[in-house]
Amino acid sequence: MPKKKVIETKKLGRVFINGDIEVHALSEINISIEEGEFVAIMGSSGSGKSTLLHILGCLDQPSSGEYYLDGVFVNTLNKNELADIRNQKIGFIFQSYNLLARTTALENVELPLVYDRTGRFSNSKELAKKALEQVGLGNRTHHKTNELSGGQQQRVAIARALVNNPALILSDEATGNLDSRTSIDIADLFVTLNNEGKTILMITHEPEIAQFAKRIIYLRDGHVLTDELIHNRSTKESALKDLELIT
Amino acid sequence: MKQLLKTFKVAFKSINKNRTRSLLTALGIIIGVAAVIMTISAGEGATQEVQNQISGLGTNLLMITTKKEHRAGIDVRMGRRIEKKDFDILQKNSIWMSKLSPFIASGVRAIGPQGNKSTTIYGVSSDYFEILSREIVSGDVFTEEDVNSARKYCVIGETIKEELFAGTDPVGHQIRINKVPFTIIGLLKEEGKGTMGQDQDDMLIAPYTTILNRLYGHRSGYNMIMASALSENHIVDAKIEATELLRESHRIKEGEDDDFEIMTQIELQEITGNVTGILTLILGAIASISLIVGGIGIMNIMLVSVTERTREIGTRLAIGARESDILTQFLIEAIVLSLAGGVLGILLGIIGNQIIYKATDFYIPTDVNSILIGFGFSVLVGVVFGYFPARKAARLNPIDALRYE
Ligand SMILES: Nc1ncnc2c1ncn2[C@@H]1O[C@H](COP(=O)(O)OP(=O)(O)OP(=O)(O)O)[C@@H](O)[C@H]1O
Ligand SMILES: [Mg+2]
Numbered sequence: 001m002p003k004k005k006v007i008e009t010k011k012l013g014r015v016f017i018n019g020d021i022e023v024h025a026l027s028e029i030n031i032s033i034e035e036g037e038f039v040a041i042m043g044s045s046g047s048g049k050s051t052l053l054h055i056l057g058c059l060d061q062p063s064s065g066e067y068y069l070d071g072v073f074v075n076t077l078n079k080n081e082l083a084d085i086r087n088q089k090i091g092f093i094f095q096s097y098n099l100l101a102r103t104t105a106l107e108n109v110e111l112p113l114v115y116d117r118t119g120r121f122s123n124s125k126e127l128a129k130k131a132l133e134q135v136g137l138g139n140r141t142h143h144k145t146n147e148l149s150g151g152q153q154q155r156v157a158i159a160r161a162l163v164n165n166p167a168l169i170l171s172d173e174a175t176g177n178l179d180s181r182t183s184i185d186i187a188d189l190f191v192t193l194n195n196e197g198k199t200i201l202m203i204t205h206e207p208e209i210a211q212f213a214k215r216i217i218y219l220r221d222g223h224v225l226t227d228e229l230i231h232n233r234s235t236k237e238s239a240l241k242d243l244e245l246i247t
Numbered sequence: 248m249k250q251l252l253k254t255f256k257v258a259f260k261s262i263n264k265n266r267t268r269s270l271l272t273a274l275g276i277i278i279g280v281a282a283v284i285m286t287i288s289a290g291e292g293a294t295q296e297v298q299n300q301i302s303g304l305g306t307n308l309l310m311i312t313t314k315k316e317h318r319a320g321i322d323v324r325m326g327r328r329i330e331k332k333d334f335d336i337l338q339k340n341s342i343w344m345s346k347l348s349p350f351i352a353s354g355v356r357a358i359g360p361q362g363n364k365s366t367t368i369y370g371v372s373s374d375y376f377e378i379l380s381r382e383i384v385s386g387d388v389f390t391e392e393d394v395n396s397a398r399k400y401c402v403i404g405e406t407i408k409e410e411l412f413a414g415t416d417p418v419g420h421q422i423r424i425n426k427v428p429f430t431i432i433g434l435l436k437e438e439g440k441g442t443m444g445q446d447q448d449d450m451l452i453a454p455y456t457t458i459l460n461r462l463y464g465h466r467s468g469y470n471m472i473m474a475s476a477l478s479e480n481h482i483v484d485a486k487i488e489a490t491e492l493l494r495e496s497h498r499i500k501e502g503e504d505d506d507f508e509i510m511t512q513i514e515l516q517e518i519t520g521n522v523t524g525i526l527t528l529i530l531g532a533i534a535s536i537s538l539i540v541g542g543i544g545i546m547n548i549m550l551v552s553v554t555e556r557t558r559e560i561g562t563r564l565a566i567g568a569r570e571s572d573i574l575t576q577f578l579i580e581a582i583v584l585s586l587a588g589g590v591l592g593i594l595l596g597i598i599g600n601q602i603i604y605k606a607t608d609f610y611i612p613t614d615v616n617s618i619l620i621g622f623g624f625s626v627l628v629g630v631v632f633g634y635f636p637a638r639k640a641a642r643l644n645p646i647d648a649l650r651y652e
Binding site: 054057059060079080083084086087088090092094096098099100101102103107111112114115116117119160164 | 260645
């Protein structure tokens with residue numbers, strides 16, 4: 001049985017116009033990602049990684065080309081439909097966590113369910129608690145944002161991305177603000193979630209983090225440079241061993 | 248609907264998380280609403296007090312004066328003076344007016360055993376005391392006979408007694424008024440301060456005949472004629488009667504205007520009611536400005552709050568909030584804050600009224616309308632001044648908002 005396509009783009013392009021200057025941030029992007037994949041996106045600064053992620057996450061719309069998310073043709077959706085699709089099909093993880101200040105972990109994780117209009121979730125507290133357990137923070141549910149370490153905050157953010165059971169988890173440099181060891185923990189958490197069936201797409205600058213994924217896409221100047229499967233994936237153990245060799 | 252409920256919760260949490268800021272935001276409204284309530288109530292209180300005093304004059308009262316016109320801020324006499332002839336005609340022919348008295352007021356210097364003071368003397372007939380129901384606490388009032396003989400008798404107010412005859416019963420003593428010696432035959436019951444703060448006990452009352460003949464040689468005009476109708480039901484009859492008698496006496500032809508004015512106690516009440524009503528309105532309007540200032544305060548802090556919370560707004564949009572969700576959240580925050588400010592302001596206003604009452608004895612009934620106005624205004628302010636920041640929040644581009652430092 002062929003697997004379902006979570007992402008399919010056809011000749012996707014994004015042009016920013018600043019006065020007279022046109023910036024072609026993305027052009028001719030053809031990507032197809034199936035359910036259960038774990039993809040890392042790499043590329044130098046300004047290569048268009050974030051721009052791509054914003055379009056895939058329905059925060060931005062392409063200037064040209066077509067985008068299908070979980071079978072939905074995104075190009076023609078209006079603002080409210082885009083908001084709803086973000087709420088139902090996407091889980092975002094950001095470099096700077098973006099948690100609500102002075103708010104408990106549980107309430108932060110509940111947040112996407114506040115905007116759920118489908119009514120498919122009956123007990124949001126229960127779901128948020130479960131998501132926090134999934135990221136290993138079952139004992140921190142009532143801690144406030146400022147009482148958690150950076151790594152813990154990012155785990156809360158990951159739980160928030162999981163709570164609505166999205167078709168796709170998008171992460172833009174989730175480990176960018178964390179030390180190497182904590183980064184490896186987060187990457188390992190992604191692997192665990194992927195093993196549980198989540199489709200994950202993560203942007204990263206760090207090759208050793210990208211190495212945890214199953215597939216790497218390199219971008220350069222808004223084009224796909226390479227798109228390859230990884231044969232010798234890192235594990236937490238191998239990554240920690242490599243880390244010790246350096247230090 | 249369910250979404251609105253959830254947004255309400257979000258807004259409440261957000262207010263609760265920033266209690267100090269929320270309180271500061273509401274402060275402008277609290278003070279504004281309290282100011283509105285206190286000024287409107289004070290205006291109403293003053294109005295009631297004036298009305299009470301006018302009704303205290305006696306509900307049957309009529310005042311007949313010469314016609315005056317208001318020119319460049321001064322009253323200019325337009326008609327003939329009201330004089331003895333008018334009084335005699337009214338007294339002789341009237342059916343509906345039971346009591347009549349001329350009224351002459353004049354500034355004088357009174358000299359007693361303990362010093363002298365400038366005061367006002369009123370020349371009236373013996374009926375005056377009944378028309379205005381002024382009572383005597385010691386001695387007696389003068390009689391018709393005293394008036395007819397122009398006796399140099401007078402009745403004095405409490406203030407005169409205090410200043411010129413402190414510690415003694417002044418009745419029977421002499422008092423010199425503009426050098427003319429008068430015998431004090433009675434002491435008026437204390438009335439207290441008038442509406443405009445004037446001392447109603449700083450006066451002398453003497454027969455009008457005495458004042459015209461002994462004090463002024465031969466002055467003939469009256470300031471007015473005071474009369475009381477037979478009963479409250481006959482005020483209009485009395486007014487019509489007096490009008491007809493005076494028109495005849497003044498030989499005014501049909502179609503020509505009266506050259507005198509007759510004011511009843513009810514009309515007086517209406518006029519002063521209008522004046523104090525306008526006063527209340529002006530005070531209320533001034534107080535409303537403070538509400539608007541409070542509203543601008545809300546807008547200001549909400550705008551700052553939107554900027555401060557740009558990342559939060561970006562996050563909410565990214566995880567699926569619609570623009571309308573953000574708009575309603577911020578609008579609800581503004582409305583709840585100004586509403587809470589309104590309620591607190593109402594309480595503060597009521598307490599303020601009580602404090603003023605305790606401190607100055609000026610009773611201010613907290614006006615129900617002022618509460619409604621204050622409440623309605625605060626909601627309006629919340630909507631009007633909350634909308635702009637809320638719209639600004641809702642229209643943020645999520646990508647820029649997420650990156651905002
Ligand atoms: N809103 C915008 N207006 C104009 N140009 C933009 C805008 N957003 C991105 N760009 C341009 O598009 C190109 C790609 O930017 P993007 O943020 O996707 O790069 P990136 O690969 O995520 O880089 P980094 O690794 O530094 O985050 C850059 O040249 C950038 O200047
Ligand atoms: Mg980027």
